[in-house]
Amino acid sequence: MSGSTTLEIKRNRLQPRNGKRESKGLWGDVFKRLIRSKSALTGLILVAVFLLVALCAPLIAPYDPITDSDLVKRLEAPSSEHIMGRDSQGRDIFSRIIYGARISVQIGVISVSFSLVLGVALGAIAGFYGKWLDGLIMRLMDILLAFPSVLLAIAITAVLGPELRNAMIAIGVVYTPHFARIVRSTVLSVKTTEYIEAARAIGCSDLRIILRHVLPNCMAPIIVQTTLSIGTAILDAAALSFLGLGAQPPTPEWGAMLSDGRSYIQRAPHVMIFPGMAIMFVVLGFNLLGDGLRDALDPRLKR
Template identity: 60%
Template sequence: MSQISMNTHKASIPAAERASGPWRDAWKAFRRNKTAVVGLSIIIIFILIAILAPLLSTYDYKEQVLTDRLQAPSAEHWFGTDDLGRDIFTRTLYGARISLWVGFLSVIGSIILGTALGILAGFYGKWWDMLISRLFDILLAFPSILLAIAIVAILGPSLENALYAIAIVNVPTYGRLVRSKVLSLKTEEYITAARAIGVKNSRILIRHILPNSLTPIIVQGTLGIGTAIIEAAALGFLGMGAQPPEPEWGKMLSDSRQFIQTAPWTVFFPGLSIMLTVLGFNLLGDGLRDVLDPRMKPK
């Protein structure tokens, strides 16, 4: 009898209300946001390119054919060839793997470390807040690219060290964001009530503080991936990121800059790839901010 009553009650709830929920509503709003959809579509295309690179090209990105050097785009070489006769289309495809790998991993590292430090500073305060905030101030006192160059110069030029450097220089961005969010959350009534009934700080952080801090982290992280890709390309351009023969887009631009007038295709396609990828993450980040930030929603 009780089961029949539950089914009757469930049937009496409107279907639209049963289907409602914060994440479901956010997804519906996201799909209506054309900017976000375009950004996500661009990102998905480049992710598929990175995954399917071996199937999309029959050339080896390391293969050098000096007799075919600096050939213009053609049916044989869609994006032309570089000064060593390597197929630029193939190298651009494989370059997507490197740029996305660096972008995602560096941002994940920044978010993990920045979130941990931001929670310590915002929730516990006192000397934790003073020490961590001064650390953030010191890191932010340097231009990010110069600090990344200094870190790579100490560790040695390589793609992995460039990833570490990019992650480190972006930690204050997420740390200060989380700190400010935690400072506002810990004064909420439900946090005060949880403390009053003896809930441990660790449980408050995991069950209440962290989940309610995810929205700004997601938005900033999405935008941060585009920034990380640009920084990786800048380090590669300076010879401090990926090393030959790795087909990193910034390194490809650096190797071809002397041919910008005689063979412009050698710099056009890697540069276009950087621009489109960063554009995709920026559009997605702006769309997520519009969807997830309550202040951006129409009243």
Template identity: 60%
Template sequence: MNRLELFTDLLRNRTAALGLCLIAGIVAVALAGPALAPYDPLVPAPLDRLQPPSAQHLFGTDSLGRDILSRVIHGSRLSLLIGIISVTISLVPGTVLGLLAGYFGDPLDSIIMRVMDVLLAFPAVLLAIFITAILGPSLPNTMIAVGIVYIPHYARIVRSNVLSLKQQLFVQAIRHLGGSHARVILLHILPNTFAPIIVYATLGMGTAVLQAAALGFLGLGAQPPQPEWGAMLSEGRQYIQMAPHVAGFPGLAILLLVLGFNLFGDGLRDVLDPSLRSR
């Protein structure tokens, strides 16, 4: 399947198309953030604190009088950055470890996978909290923590595909013809694992944003006054009854971004999976 056919099939898939539209919309808002934001997201206005949505402040204002719409717009950049960097931190080492474990087998396979099993034994949120507590609460440390938590997931996915691929005739033929391990792994096995990696990475973007928002909500992620959606939720929870918009709009932004990545990942899986395509 070439790129044009893949893109056409994605547009025909309603789930993928809807997810792609949501992602594209948020990316466009993030790129045009300074031009779209009507106010400075960091400058307080005490006289306008906790104002409801109005023509002057479409999303209302927070406890310090800052415009919530401007903070949500600027927060979209942080959330996308968190997703991209966290997934990269998970994907690269996870793919390398999965390739090595699946291709070379025991004893390397047992060592790598037992370490991955230990990481998987901890709930993802608790492990991320533990790592962030050690490194210190900050946005970069949040991305590192979320990335480390999901390394075992990529390692297991890649390993399972490598175990199947290395038994294929074309791989065995290349090895019998004198192909080096590096050539077999990089040129023949790795390209055939791209489809599941891409699908899981797309779904992982939504998961990473959600995990980072959870850490921000707990005060372990981005620190004030950064307009990060999870931190904004945490700031607004004490005003949930008198001013529900303070937490409502950041929560809605998280919902739309995570939903977009999940829908796009599901649709991408349907397009790339031959059995689902034929069905």
């Protein structure tokens, strides 16, 4: 066999069939479609910067957000020493916003994780077993959905007490029905498929079928809903803190900072502008990322 023939055979082996590039897997295709979208890439960058700031807060913040205060220089305008100015207690606003990112991460992760676990469990049970159990769980979810989310969170926090931990519990309860309904609808469409019947035929338990065969098919909508919920959870927590039902002073939480600065909106508008911008950009980032993930995970967009 000549050298040119051998080289041609090797080239044919390396080239994909039908002239198409081989797939890099589901998540590789998802990431490739995600970064192609400018809005999704913008959201990914905003979320990445937000998480980086939260993790490196002690390294980035120039001052302590609670103890470093100077009442003589309270409400001082932005300057080279304090790029975002001082608040009503003479504390550095830039440092408080950076540490507030940590609190927002805590709020988003804990409250959404609570609603994720509870909602997935209730939705899977309702969709898989059906009948009266399905009706009972879904009617309870409908009752929770009948109330405006912020109003329901205010009511739960008022009962439990004005505290950041109780605010996270309230937000977790508010978002539980969203996860439950998404999982239930997916389970109803999956549980009648042939591979579920095959798993039943070989003697798999209901728990194994739900965990190994049913829930993996719910991952795409769950991931999208989780991403969107983190942004709205941060926004709702800021609203509760603004009303005095969430984080309490002197905790550097963005909603509490807005509440503290509302009395000085005309005299020192920077006290409210910078925390408000932080909330806006974080929620915008999670919303853009969630929309991008929804498009990237949609199998109808895969070519």
